[in-house]
Amino acid sequence: MSSVKVLFSGAVEGDWAALFKKVDGVNKKNGPFEALFCAGQFFGPGDDSLDPSDALVKYVTGESAVPVPTYFIGGFGAGANAILEALPASKAPLKYLGRSGVTSVHGLNVAFLDGVYHHATFTGKGEDAAAAGKGPACPYYTPDDVALLKAQLKALEGEVDVLLTCEWPRGLTTGLQGALPEGYRPATSGSSVVAELVALARPRYHIAGGEALHCARPPFSHKDLGAGIRVTRFVGLAPMAHPGKAKSLHALGLAPASTLEPEALSAAPEGCTPSPFDLKQAKREADEMAADPNFSRWQQSGAKKPRRDAPAQAQPIAGKPDVPRDPWQTVVVKNLPWAATEEELETFFGQAGKVINIWRGTNPRDGRVQHFTHVQFSTREAAERALQTLHNCDFKGRQVHVEPSTAGTAGTGRGREGAEGGGGGAGKPVDGCWFCLGSVAADTELVASVGDELYVALDKGPITPEHVLVVPIDHHPASVALAPSAFAEMERYLSALRAMYASLGRELVGFERHLSLRNKGGNHCHINVIGVPPAAGRRAAEAFKSAAAKAGYQLELLPPPTRGSGPEELRQQLERAVGGCDAEYFIAILPDGSRLVRPLMRGERWPMALGREVLADLAGAPERASWKACALKPEEEAARAERFKTLFGPYELQPGEGGQ
Numbered sequence: 001m002s003s004v005k006v007l008f009s010g011a012v013e014g015d016w017a018a019l020f021k022k023v024d025g026v027n028k029k030n031g032p033f034e035a036l037f038c039a040g041q042f043f044g045p046g047d048d049s050l051d052p053s054d055a056l057v058k059y060v061t062g063e064s065a066v067p068v069p070t071y072f073i074g075g076f077g078a079g080a081n082a083i084l085e086a087l088p089a090s091k092a093p094l095k096y097l098g099r100s101g102v103t104s105v106h107g108l109n110v111a112f113l114d115g116v117y118h119h120a121t122f123t124g125k126g127e128d129a130a131a132a133g134k135g136p137a138c139p140y141y142t143p144d145d146v147a148l149l150k151a152q153l154k155a156l157e158g159e160v161d162v163l164l165t166c167e168w169p170r171g172l173t174t175g176l177q178g179a180l181p182e183g184y185r186p187a188t189s190g191s192s193v194v195a196e197l198v199a200l201a202r203p204r205y206h207i208a209g210g211e212a213l214h215c216a217r218p219p220f221s222h223k224d225l226g227a228g229i230r231v232t233r234f235v236g237l238a239p240m241a242h243p244g245k246a247k248s249l250h251a252l253g254l255a256p257a258s259t260l261e262p263e264a265l266s267a268a269p270e271g272c273t274p275s276p277f278d279l280k281q282a283k284r285e286a287d288e289m290a291a292d293p294n295f296s297r298w299q300q301s302g303a304k305k306p307r308r309d310a311p312a313q314a315q316p317i318a319g320k321p322d323v324p325r326d327p328w329q330t331v332v333v334k335n336l337p338w339a340a341t342e343e344e345l346e347t348f349f350g351q352a353g354k355v356i357n358i359w360r361g362t363n364p365r366d367g368r369v370q371h372f373t374h375v376q377f378s379t380r381e382a383a384e385r386a387l388q389t390l391h392n393c394d395f396k397g398r399q400v401h402v403e404p405s406t407a408g409t410a411g412t413g414r415g416r417e418g419a420e421g422g423g424g425g426a427g428k429p430v431d432g433c434w435f436c437l438g439s440v441a442a443d444t445e446l447v448a449s450v451g452d453e454l455y456v457a458l459d460k461g462p463i464t465p466e467h468v469l470v471v472p473i474d475h476h477p478a479s480v481a482l483a484p485s486a487f488a489e490m491e492r493y494l495s496a497l498r499a500m501y502a503s504l505g506r507e508l509v510g511f512e513r514h515l516s517l518r519n520k521g522g523n524h525c526h527i528n529v530i531g532v533p534p535a536a537g538r539r540a541a542e543a544f545k546s547a548a549a550k551a552g553y554q555l556e557l558l559p560p561p562t563r564g565s566g567p568e569e570l571r572q573q574l575e576r577a578v579g580g581c582d583a584e585y586f587i588a589i590l591p592d593g594s595r596l597v598r599p600l601m602r603g604e605r606w607p608m609a610l611g612r613e614v615l616a617d618l619a620g621a622p623e624r625a626s627w628k629a630c631a632l633k634p635e636e637e638a639a640r641a642e643r644f645k646t647l648f649g650p651y652e653l654q655p656g657e658g659g660q
């Protein structure tokens with residue numbers, strides 16, 4: 001995506017005619033611009049509740065033209081109440097951004113905070129506290145305004161392209177050498193609230209009004225939180241009516257961060273300094289920062305040319321290849337201080353038990369270092385202890401988060417009720433899903449039996465003629481996430497198929513793979529089942545185990561359900577074994593009903609073909625592992641479906657069988 005041409009303006013103070021005249025000129029000369037953002041007071045001096053002047057009203061009614069779509073904060077001053085009330089219904093390209101928040105304009109993430117700091121309003125202390133901070137046109141922001149913005153910043157996926165405020169951040173020039181901008185009072189200019197927001201938002205550009213001067217500070221970098229440093233360029237814009245004609249407009253061609261390579265976001269430009277807002281913390285962490293080339297650059301006050309190589313940042317940790325990775329001995333750790341060494345990690349987590357492996361991967365999509373680290377203990381009990389005792393504990397000044405290694409790998413972050421990969425409501429048909437029986441994409445000719453909540457269909461690329469899939473009718477991601485009644489019906493179907501295969505002198509083997517798929521509403525649960533000769537049935541467990549071992553995974557045996565135990569007990573047992581309904585996993589089903597289970601940890605990639613390869617091997621037809629080699633013509637499929645229905649007929653589930 002190419003860059004978006006945008007204009008920024010300082011305080012307009014009610015002279016919209018002058019602003020739009022100036023913008024019109026710039027737009028004709030250097031445009032077209034896609035948007036104009038105004039930071040600083042947009043209305044003239046005076047009470048919010050005053051009647052707006054005719055000149056302002058004409059922009060709302062469309063009689064006067066707004067040359068470039070305009071987005072503003074500073075929604076206070078003479079006539080503000082009436083105009084802000086009228087604007088949402090107006091067709092004029094004039095939009096008040098609001099009190100605070102993050103919005104997207106032409107792909108740019110724009111964060112904003114309207115108003116300025118006012119002690120009584122912000123702290124709720126003092127006589128005028130109650131009167132201030134009311135209404136959309138209040139010149140002062142409240143703790144709620146700031147809290148809302150912080151919450152949206154924390155929830156934001158991706159970068160803040162622009163931060164707009166009506167105030168400069170306090171401490172902007174801390175540590176800068178040389179003359180300060182004329183008229184700037186470092187001790188009193190700006191607010192600490194805005195400084196804190198800059199440190200949190202890490203915006204690429206911070207545009208602010210509020211001082212009677214123009215200043216573009218040398219860019220500064222924020223500490224690496226795992227995806228590299230981030231750089232902010234601050235531009236303070238003068239009010240339009242500045243007596244000395246200081247700059248009040250700023251033009252940028254800005255490509256949204258979402259379209260940029262990660263390296264472009266974490267590159268430190270010439271003359272870049274550390275963030276002035278991290279300095280206090282930096283002093284506390286002097287040792288840590290001494291290792292950061294940015295920090296020494298800061299102390300050298302620009303005497304040397306800045307280094308162009310990347311500063312210290314989180315490194316991947318390879319881990320020991322010879323230690324088999326066991327999800328149950330392993331925890332996932334987040335919010336670690338990046339400067340922590342492997343030795344320090346080992347010592348810290350050693351409080352829970354012996355640590356045998358530590359690893360931190362990179363994201364396969366963009367090569368960035370993952371924000372989580374795996375710590376594996378020598379026993380499962382030690383991992384359990386780490387979850388119980390080390391979660392939220394302080395480690396080198398940060399609260400570390402310790403989570404089970406399997407939880408949430410399917411990315412749903414939800415419990416059983418709403419468990420579903422990808423999106424859409426659980427159980428609702430998903431357009432284009434092959435397995436949703438109601439979907440047009442479903443191949444209904446291959447359906448051999450339909451129960452209350454599940455159905456059996458012939459596999460489209462059969463390994464054997466009786467290769468079938470057991471599938472929930474509704475869109476559910478995984479068998480362990482099924483309702484008890486559906487899981488029970490699945491077990492009845494497996495029993496019926498086991499009996500049918502036995503009549504052919506074969507034994508049932510199968511598998512289920514739950515990987516979170518991002519498309520088509522996420523995974524739709526389906527269990528592959530075939531019948532194999534008894535000798536193959538006997539070596540099935542070993543075949544699955546050795547295929548998994550080749551890929552570096554150890555399968556764990558879950559014994560067959562004991563006599564008298566119900567399907568819900570089995571479901572719960574499986575759910576515990578895979579680490580929850582929102583976990584990704586592979587389950588192999590063996591002839592005696594026992595299971596081999598392996599949940600997946602974050603960053604692990606299960607070989608997609610593994611299940612089919614083992615089934616094809618057990619069926620004595622390894623060449624049929626490839627699905628494509630097995631595709632049949634439609635007329636062959638129809639004949640095969642008829643043959644299977646005849647075979648399965650005597651074993652068909654009886655109506656009402658589940659309703660006991």
Ligand SMILES: [Zn+2]
Pocket residue numbers: 429430433434435436474475476523524
């Ligand atoms: Zn589906």
